[in-house]
Amino acid sequence: MRALHPILIVGAGQAGATAAAALRTGGFDGRIVMVGREAPLPYERPPLSKAVLSDAAMDARIGIHPVGFHAEQAIELRLGVEVVAIDTAASVARLDDGSSLAFSRCLLATGGHARALPGLPPGTPGVHTIRTLADAQALRDAMGRHASMVVLGAGFLGLEVASTARGMGLAVTVLESAPRVLPRAVPPAFSDWLQRRVREACVDLHLDTRCASITPVPEGIALSLEDGTCIRTSLLVVAIGQAPEVALARASGLTLHPANGGICIDARCRTSAPNVYAAGDCTSQHQPHAGEEIRLESWQSANEQARVAAAAMLGIDAAPAATPWFWTDQFGCNVQMMGLPSGGLAYRWRGDPAAADPASKLLLLGTDDEGRLRHAIAVDAGGDLRQLRPLFEPDVTIDAARLCDPTLPLRQCVRDARAAATAPSPT
Numbered sequence: 407m408r409a410l411h412p413i414l415i416v417g418a419g420q421a422g423a424t425a426a427a428a429l430r431t432g433g434f435d436g437r438i439v440m441v442g443r444e445a446p447l448p449y450e451r452p453p454l455s456k457a458v459l460s461d462a463a464m465d466a467r468i469g470i471h472p473v474g475f476h477a478e479q480a481i482e483l484r485l486g487v488e489v490v491a492i493d494t495a496a497s498v499a500r501l502d503d504g505s506s507l508a509f510s511r512c513l514l515a516t517g518g519h520a521r522a523l524p525g526l527p528p529g530t531p532g533v534h535t536i537r538t539l540a541d542a543q544a545l546r547d548a549m550g551r552h553a554s555m556v557v558l559g560a561g562f563l564g565l566e567v568a569s570t571a572r573g574m575g576l577a578v579t580v581l582e583s584a585p586r587v588l589p590r591a592v593p594p595a596f597s598d599w600l601q602r603r604v605r606e607a608c609v610d611l612h613l614d615t616r617c618a619s620i621t622p623v624p625e626g627i628a629l630s631l632e633d634g635t636c637i638r639t640s641l642l643v644v645a646i647g648q649a650p651e652v653a654l655a656r657a658s659g660l661t662l663h664p665a666n667g668g669i670c671i672d673a674r675c676r677t678s679a680p681n682v683y684a685a686g687d688c689t690s691q692h693q694p695h696a697g698e699e700i701r702l703e704s705w706q707s708a709n710e711q712a713r714v715a716a717a718a719m720l721g722i723d724a725a726p727a728a729t730p731w732f733w734t735d736q737f738g739c740n741v742q743m744m745g746l747p748s749g750g751l752a753y754r755w756r757g758d759p760a761a762a763d764p765a766s767k768l769l770l771l772g773t774d775d776e777g778r779l780r781h782a783i784a785v786d787a788g789g790d791l792r793q794l795r796p797l798f799e800p801d802v803t804i805d806a807a808r809l810c811d812p813t814l815p816l817r818q819c820v821r822d823a824r825a826a827a828t829a830p831s832p833t
């Protein structure tokens with residue numbers, strides 16, 4: 407399939423690189439140009455808050471594709487270059503090297519950026535955020551020179567950084583304004599479980615703790631807490647969330663979601679402008695599993711949207727996106743999640759969360775009023791979580807008590823639940 411002008415991909419990150427590859431596997435043999443602001447070849451971000459922080463050798467091992475892949479696939483890379491404007495009516499992009507590029511279709515895969523604290527702009531000495539490889543390298547360098555650090559925010563990134571830092575022997579203080587860790591992503595039962603692990607790793611975790619002021623001082627940063635305490639540190643990691651990178655989309659007149667700020671896309675990843683698509687952390691999309699339009703910031707969502715967008719650009723019907731899935735590695739365990747949390751779910755453990763053996767597998771299942779599985783969290787039990795995937799189908803209801811009975815084999819419970827869903831209902 408050929409087009410007069412190339413397909414332009416803006417952003418050479420997870421979604422951009424995955425979409426470029428999917429265009430080729432989808433049979434597109436025309437020009438693909440991928441423009442990326444960062445200089446390195448497209449790389450995976452999940453290791454940045456984990457292995458990359460403690461091991462410089464990882465820098466060379468996080469490529470999304472092998473070196474040489476883009477040349478082999480005739481994917482033209484323009485790295486270290488930013489797209490600064492898109493004329494959606496004329497289908498022309500302007501780049502910060504002064505060049506212009508006409509395109510047949512354009513994919514915005516511009517990702518996100520770490521939220522900064524007002525008064526502590528990026529570049530403030532001693533203050534770090536983490537989004538890019540360069541951020542991780544700068545933080546790794548600083549961690550190598552410090553014996554202690556303060557992390558602001560007990561979300562996934564903050565806790566992963568804290569975990570890696572403890573593994574490197576740093577004394578770590580984590581400050582979180584919410585009364586529990588991961589407040590938006592997991593139910594209280596899981597926060598309680600994780601908090602125990604965090605504290606067992608000797609992290610000084612302060613919950614329900616707000617800063618009245620955070621100010622640069624000669625020896626670093628002074629954090630004045632609302633309870634009157636003052637903490638001084640020369641290494642502060644601000645991990646208070648990520649914001650979608652939508653400056654280009656906004657300037658191009660694309661519709662953004664009024665509440666979450668992401669680029670509004672439909673189920674085929676089409677934006678409000680013809681021939682302009684979007685995928686990854688920069689987007690806002692209706693999620694059947696949430697029942698509303700939300701922004702998902704995850705490796706899997708970036709890949710799924712990239713696959714769907716590539717198919718849509720080629721006029722192919724893609725299979726719908728898979729059930730949302732996310733993982734994090736921290737404090738010696740692998741946590742995976744499927745589905746999405748929402749208010750009003752009833753949660754039940756399979757396995758004993760109070761077990762002294764930290765190696766024991768755990769599942770935490772969240773069901774709605776009608777007995778449908780909506781959210782599942784697995785600790786060191788990724789295989790078990792995969793078995794649960796069919797139970798996320800909308801027509802399946804589960805007997806959560808049975809599914810959580812550790813004396814019954816999980817595989818059998820799943821099979822029975824599926825069979826019950828497909829059996830004709832008694833008349």
Ligand SMILES: Cc1cc2nc3c(=O)[nH]c(=O)nc-3n(C[C@H](O)[C@H](O)[C@H](O)COP(=O)(O)OP(=O)(O)OC[C@H]3O[C@@H](n4cnc5c(N)ncnc54)[C@H](O)[C@@H]3O)c2cc1C
Nearest residue numbers: 417419420421443451452488489516517686687704705708
């Ligand atoms: C530190 C860290 C750890 C993570 N860990 C996990 C994890 O354990 N599990 C998980 O599921 N997810 C994890 N994630 C999330 C996951 O990595 C992201 O959801 C994913 O990278 C999003 O892909 P993306 O392509 O949308 O954005 P990105 O990968 O950020 O790529 C966007 C690219 O676009 C470029 N760009 C932006 N604007 C322009 C422009 N105008 N012109 C040219 N280029 C532009 C940016 O510079 C960037 O390189 C993590 C993320 C981070 C930052």
